[in-house]
Amino acid sequence: MPSFKPDQEITLDRDTYGIQPHPSAPKLAFAQEGAKGTVYQVIRRSDKRVFALKVFKERFREAEMIRLSSKLADFARLPGMAVCSRQVIHQGGYGSNVLKKHPEFEYAVLMPWSSGRTWFDVISSRASIAPQVGIEIARRTSAIFASLEAASAAHCDASSGNLLIDVNTLDINLIDVEDMYSPQLSKPSGVPHGTDGYNHRQARNEGQWCPEGDRFAAGIIIVEMLCWHSDRIREKSTEDGTYFAPSEMQETNSAKYQLMVDTLQRIDLLPSDLRERLAHQFEQIWLSQTLAECPKLGSWHFLLEQAPRALLGTRLTDSEITWPVIGWKEIRSSERNASSPVTNFAPFSASTTPSVRSVRFMPLTNHDGRGTFTLRWLPLSEAKSYEVARHQTPDFSDVPTVTNCGETSLMVENNPKGKYFFRVRGVSETETGPWSSTLQITVWRD
Ligand SMILES: Nc1ncnc2c1ncn2[C@@H]1O[C@H](COP(=O)(O)OP(=O)(O)O)[C@@H](O)[C@H]1O
Numbered sequence: 160m161p162s163f164k165p166d167q168e169i170t171l172d173r174d175t176y177g178i179q180p181h182p183s184a185p186k187l188a189f190a191q192e193g194a195k196g197t198v199y200q201v202i203r204r205s206d207k208r209v210f211a212l213k214v215f216k217e218r219f220r221e222a223e224m225i226r227l228s229s230k231l232a233d234f235a236r237l238p239g240m241a242v243c244s245r246q247v248i249h250q251g252g253y254g255s256n257v258l259k260k261h262p263e264f265e266y267a268v269l270m271p272w273s274s275g276r277t278w279f280d281v282i283s284s285r286a287s288i289a290p291q292v293g294i295e296i297a298r299r300t301s302a303i304f305a306s307l308e309a310a311s312a313a314h315c316d317a318s319s320g321n322l323l324i325d326v327n328t329l330d331i332n333l334i335d336v337e338d339m340y341s342p343q344l345s346k347p348s349g350v351p352h353g354t355d356g357y358n359h360r361q362a363r364n365e366g367q368w369c370p371e372g373d374r375f376a377a378g379i380i381i382v383e384m385l386c387w388h389s390d391r392i393r394e395k396s397t398e399d400g401t402y403f404a405p406s407e408m409q410e411t412n413s414a415k416y417q418l419m420v421d422t423l424q425r426i427d428l429l430p431s432d433l434r435e436r437l438a439h440q441f442e443q444i445w446l447s448q449t450l451a452e453c454p455k456l457g458s459w460h461f462l463l464e465q466a467p468r469a470l471l472g473t474r475l476t477d478s479e480i481t482w483p484v485i486g487w488k489e490i491r492s493s494e495r496n497a498s499s500p501v502t503n504f505a506p507f508s509a510s511t512t513p514s515v516r517s518v519r520f521m522p523l524t525n526h527d528g529r530g531t532f533t534l535r536w537l538p539l540s541e542a543k544s545y546e547v548a549r550h551q552t553p554d555f556s557d558v559p560t561v562t563n564c565g566e567t568s569l570m571v572e573n574n575p576k577g578k579y580f581f582r583v584r585g586v587s588e589t590e591t592g593p594w595s596s597t598l599q600i601t602v603w604r605d
């Protein structure tokens with residue numbers, strides 16, 4: 160059982176940090192969950208600077224993190240890579256005083272907080288952006304990946320959840336850098352296969368811990384950004400923070416692929432030869448057999464440097480981008496602020512029992528097309544357990560296989576080839592919640 164409660168302060172060496180309240184639900188901790196851990200926004204009391212504290216799930220806590228972080232420091236000077244400057248909490252080293260009380264902080268990482276929203280949040284909120292903003296953020300994204308490439312490095316999990324955009328300045332930062340490739344870094348124990356919706360066929364099979372590891376995934380992100388002004392593109396995106404569903408990746412007859420090529424060719428703000436060249440590069444990555452066959456990230460940057468720039472002060476969007484909220488852990492010490500907007504759910508009140516909300520699946524990572532994979536979803540504090548249903552028909556007309564889980568993940572093993580439709584719902588002591596939206600998974604090889 161974790162000993163740490165999000166309403167606590169922690170002291171690391173001589174500095175005290177408080178856990179910040181959630182921007183859209185001030186009674187909750189500002190925590191974001193990824194596949195490997197939970198990231199808290201913390202504030203250093205002495206100078207009010209905010210940091211990100213990434214607390215890893217048990218199986219990702221490795222002593223290697225110490226060596227890795229000292230090597231990552233070299234990359235912090237590259238554009239968009241500020242999170243490479245980090246401290247690792249460990250026995251006998253930084254922050255070791257906290258470990259007696261909270262052993263789960265072993266190998267947790269303290270790094271600069273990147274202000275902004277993930278591209279995942281923009282996609283899943285279907286927030287509209289102007290064409291010139293799409294071009295600007297695509298250009299800045301290409302600059303970051305091109306500079307990594309020039310340093311013979313790759314992020315290796317370029318995906319919408321790992322890229323943050325400052326809504327006011329359009330500054331972009333990459334996060335989640337623990338699996339980066341560089342000749343100076345050691346191969347991680349679990350080689351990154353990328354995230355569904357962004358990974359190349361080759362990456363799903365062999366992983367993408369290699370110098371070309373971002374060529375496909377970052378290309379997809381750049382193209383998503385360039386096309387996001389289009390209503391048709393936004394409407395067709397998945398609910399899982401991607402435009403493409405995993406099953407349609409690199410399918411030449413995919414209608415969504417055709418729509419994207421078409422949208423690229425019609426970006427009025429770009430000269431026609433530039434539109435054509437961008438569309439051609441997208442076709443090249445989509446049709447490529449290997450990561451090395453994909454155009455270099457420097458070539459995206461070269462093309463986008465020729466595009467018009469957005470005016471200084473241009474904001475990302477006027478649409479509301481919902482903040483994901485994990486759990487319902489109240490921060491007792493935080494001030495109550497009844498007027499703060501709570502976007503996607505009813506505010507917590509101690510006198511009423513919240514009914515069970517719907518559960519949200521997280522994007523599938525490391526699915527290599529075979530029948531064994533792990534489903535993950537965001538926790539609900541009101542749920543005591545979860546029910547996962549596996550269907551083989553999209554309209555749920557068949558009898559599902561149902562599994563009860565006490566955790567927020569489920570490893571599903573040995574599914575034969577075919578299409579599967581998963582739904583999950585929370586179960587409290589008194590109630591069963593609504594089904595989540597469907598997660599479709601295609602098992603396409605033995
Ligand atoms: N340095 C940071 N600044 C701001 N938000 C961050 C930072 N690091 C992580 N996050 C938030 O936490 C989420 C999970 O972090 P991430 O490092 O991607 O974890 P995982 O390895 O589990 O995917 C991100 O999608 C982002 O919303």
Ligand SMILES: [Mg+2]
Nearest residue numbers: 193320321335
């Ligand atoms: Mg991540």
